[in-house]
Amino acid sequence: MSNSGSTIYDIAAEAGVSITTVSRVLRGSGSVSAETKKRVEAAIARHNYHPSAIAQGMTSKKTYTLGMILPKLLNPNYAMIFTGANDEARHQGHLISLFPLRSLIGDETEAPPALSLANRRLDGLIVCVEYLPPRQAERLQKTLKELRQYMPIVLIGCVPSYFKYPAISYPMADITRQAVSYLVGLGHERIAFIGGTEEDQDENRRDVGYLEGLKEAQLPCTASYRAFCRGTAEDGEAALEGMFASLLPAYWPTAVIALNDLVAMGCIAAARKRGLKLPEDLSIIGCDNLYCAPYLSPALTSIDTRQQELGANAVKLLLSGEEKRLDAEWEFVIRESCGRRE
Amino acid sequence: MSNSGSTIYDIAAEAGVSITTVSRVLRGSGSVSAETKKRVEAAIARHNYHPSAIAQGMTSKKTYTLGMILPKLLNPNYAMIFTGANDEARHQGHLISLFPLRSLIGDETEAPPALSLANRRLDGLIVCVEYLPPRQAERLQKTLKELRQYMPIVLIGCVPSYFKYPAISYPMADITRQAVSYLVGLGHERIAFIGGTEEDQDENRRDVGYLEGLKEAQLPCTASYRAFCRGTAEDGEAALEGMFASLLPAYWPTAVIALNDLVAMGCIAAARKRGLKLPEDLSIIGCDNLYCAPYLSPALTSIDTRQQELGANAVKLLLSGEEKRLDAEWEFVIRESCGRRE
DNA sequence: CTGAAAGCGCTTACAG
């Protein structure tokens, strides 16, 4: 039989009961006599009937769908966040839909209604925040404030403290400060830094931690050891090569702290092209601990940011309704890309 | 004002018109006098009203949501497929929801209704097919047949020819045959193969192409040069180490064709641990051309499977309604991991 | 235990 378009009416008719009764056996709520229940179930099976989650949502005001906003999925880290979140969401009975950042800070009127965050009646929203220039941060604040009337929101990533939302945030400044300190302990004095952006207002930035680390070690802070990029391997290669090109070899950095593993990979390539030996001539620290980090040569020392866990925890926090702000877990993973310096 | 729960009734009341009229200006259909239109738009703006895509879908029978089934998103390739598909879908006004493979071949009754494929009233479904053991393939066939009554379906990946659906499929047998032939041209005679599974019934399998390639070159086919794994780097390392352990060094393969780049990375690690020089002692070919392939040492020769493009094309095919079967694009990317053998 | 009715927030003929 397996009629495609069966509705609750078809089942009711077939079983000789009201749709109310069908609804009851569907949700196992209310009481139904064993015998009617059997008849209804038989009809459901015969029709291969599947109640429309849409119609159900229409009444229950729930879509069982969570929204998620990621800067870009192309970066494998974000795929990890999404995977972790998606698994946990499914576990708790929800689906996740991805929305682009511009649906939050861009002009949403251009998007068809079916794609608009506000129209989708989401049950919640997870936003991965990265360093944003002040103007964008402002627009984000505004949209978030509007959206929060409709649905719970959780922020993840590097969340500036002026966002007053439940959040799970990496203490990036502190992490970076510790990275500097690790390199200092290895004897390095010319430590370069390739970060994301300097524009954000918040204090919890990599470059802030970098500067702090330098200060702690009473090392001078040279502008030529600092660079910024968008975070791809190509960017990283260009950034480090830029330093090489602008400095006499005697002043080249002996260590570099990279925004992420992608950038670190680019640094490895740049160093190789300059004939440097790794890690003897240059130490490199990445971030994110991509699955390929142990397979690079030298195997990359990195920071495991447990992004899959972050995604899962974001969903848990969102669905729990709690209003707390948490630090994201992370951990240094020492491999072979950092060497001792005499 | 920005009332959160505004409905079309609120707007109608505010503008002093019927909901029909509001609906008309919302969709820009039917004719509305310039003056009423203005009034309605003002009310919409004042209420910050966003029509519910759910309710709209209720009438239009459309959810503007596509389903996608990927074996596992953790493998970065799948993230690429998803990204490509998601972008194209959005471009065409749709969202994509990810479902696990078990919602197709497993017991769906365990899943809450909101997560069931059949209940979600999707506008279409993309299924990424991998080698499946016969029993699973059978169940997949059955579920697909049922689902197809409700929504268009497109299959992607390595789609066995007995699936009669619109599809975009990699000619894996042929690709692998060409890989063998490339290595033979380089002078290799002991070519190993680490594949996914041998269980599938279809002819379009890597191992079939591998055997064909060997035959073409009149090379013997030794069971000890063939291994199978699930596709992670650890698997690859274990598989190749297994060959080393079971063979006298004089019989070690001089080249290996890996299921994918992850497995290839594992092979590099295994070879290094055995003290082999790459590519002098061992040539390696991966598959997928992961973003890190050029940064491995040796830079990995691989097959670019353009997975992002695949995802986008799958959406295009699905939404076009065409019933055709296409070959997926691919391309050899020669780098440094394959050496000439005398 | 069971059913009639109202309602969820829209769209779409059908009249006027």
Next chain:
DNA sequence: CTGAAAGCGCTTACAG
């Protein structure tokens, strides 16, 4: 150009 009414497929008080 505009509106009343029916309908999309469910759920949930409210009666019985």
